[in-house]
Amino acid sequence: MLEFKLLNQENQARRGQLKTAHGLINTPAFMPVGTVGTVKAMTVESVASTGAEILLGNTYHLMLRPGAERVANFGGLHKFMNWDKPILTDSGGFQVMSLSGLRKITEEGVKFQSHLSGESFFLSPERSMEIQNLLDADITMAFDECVKYPSSRKKVEESMRRSMRWAKRSKESFKNRDGYGLFGIVQGGMFQDLRMESVNALKEIGFDGYAIGGLAVGEGQEKMFEVLDYTAPALPNNKPRYLMGVGRPSDIVGSVARGVDMFDCVMPTRSGRTGQAFTSTGVINIRNAKYMDDHESLDKECTCPLCKHYTRGYLHHLFRSGEILGAMLLTQHNVHFYENLMQQIRVAIEQNKFETFYQEFQEKFAHDRKM
Numbered sequence: 001m002l003e004f005k006l007l008n009q010e011n012q013a014r015r016g017q018l019k020t021a022h023g024l025i026n027t028p029a030f031m032p033v034g035t036v037g038t039v040k041a042m043t044v045e046s047v048a049s050t051g052a053e054i055l056l057g058n059t060y061h062l063m064l065r066p067g068a069e070r071v072a073n074f075g076g077l078h079k080f081m082n083w084d085k086p087i088l089t090d091s092g093g094f095q096v097m098s099l100s101g102l103r104k105i106t107e108e109g110v111k112f113q114s115h116l117s118g119e120s121f122f123l124s125p126e127r128s129m130e131i132q133n134l135l136d137a138d139i140t141m142a143f144d145e146c147v148k149y150p151s152s153r154k155k156v157e158e159s160m161r162r163s164m165r166w167a168k169r170s171k172e173s174f175k176n177r178d179g180y181g182l183f184g185i186v187q188g189g190m191f192q193d194l195r196m197e198s199v200n201a202l203k204e205i206g207f208d209g210y211a212i213g214g215l216a217v218g219e220g221q222e223k224m225f226e227v228l229d230y231t232a233p234a235l236p237n238n239k240p241r242y243l244m245g246v247g248r249p250s251d252i253v254g255s256v257a258r259g260v261d262m263f264d265c266v267m268p269t270r271s272g273r274t275g276q277a278f279t280s281t282g283v284i285n286i287r288n289a290k291y292m293d294d295h296e297s298l299d300k301e302c303t304c305p306l307c308k309h310y311t312r313g314y315l316h317h318l319f320r321s322g323e324i325l326g327a328m329l330l331t332q333h334n335v336h337f338y339e340n341l342m343q344q345i346r347v348a349i350e351q352n353k354f355e356t357f358y359q360e361f362q363e364k365f366a367h368d369r370k371m
Helices: 044-049 059-064 068-073 077-081 093-097 125-135 153-173 192-205 221-234 249-256 267-274 305-309 312-320 324-350 354-364 366-370
Strands: 003-010 013-020 023-027 029-032 055-058 087-090 103-105 110-113 120-123 139-141 181-186 209-212 241-243 262-265 276-279 282-285
Touching: 003 324, 013 324, 023 029, 029 055, 029 324, 044 324, 055 059, 059 068, 059 087, 059 093, 059 120, 059 125, 068 125, 077 087, 087 093, 087 125, 093 110, 120 125, 125 139, 125 153, 153 181, 153 192, 181 192, 192 221, 209 221, 221 249, 249 324, 249 354, 267 276, 267 324, 276 324, 305 324, 312 324, 324 354
Parallel strands: 029 262, 055 087, 087 139, 139 181, 181 209, 209 241, 241 262
Antiparallel strands: 003 013, 013 023, 103 110, 110 120, 276 282
């Protein structure tokens, strides 16, 4: 069981705390993505220094390499990767479903070929729960099917209902322990009645938290917010809500305004490896020639190591030279930016000033919605 406490609420925006076996998570929270037991280009010490309190790992990737049983022999994913704070693991459903030509789905589960070796594997709700238990994830995700966008209503309906049957099997297979919990995942595409059917099915089963899946898959921010407007308020008020795979800073702030508590996305780390920097004045591409002779720090409002000790000109040089250090410094900066944004959001909700914060953010980061 997990303990979730709401500390304050301003309209739909919520400030809370989630207690797990490996520590406390202050919400709203952003989870850096550590798919295969590492946040790319960062040590766990540098991840912790950004203020991150929880990481995301992935069942699909870790079952292929190095293998869940092998990780368990090291004492679980926390010890394996030297991260002593909470970990959430995605069930593997999204990754398996993306292997369109290499998988076969049945009521029992999904048979698929590894994208690494071509070897055959089978993943079911029961096996997904077993793997996530072997990894020792504080938060386990129910095994579900995520269909591509756009898809026909018939396909979305069939997929959602199968996911709800899998959710029940996930709950029945999950091993209850103090400080550990299982989240169900709402599906239903862009169809409000299917989303509500999914919400009601999950509430009847009963979970420690509720995720909203099947968004940030190409539908655009406006449609995503439309779905959140009716989905988030329908979820239990006393349980954490997690929007999977989101997103851009404007996505996150807008989703907090609609009642979401937890987020994950590869954007800050992926952008950090390609020269895209998130700053208090907007998003910049440090590869641009105009930064070649720039003596300023990347972001005057930031306290990360990059901004305290290095210039834009030096960072530009690192990327132009193909040096690994550039990706490492900028990735840490971007994750720091995201975690600092979450801290600002939490303080704003605590002080009942989130609406003002949201309006100012929208004006400042209007360009972000066009990224």
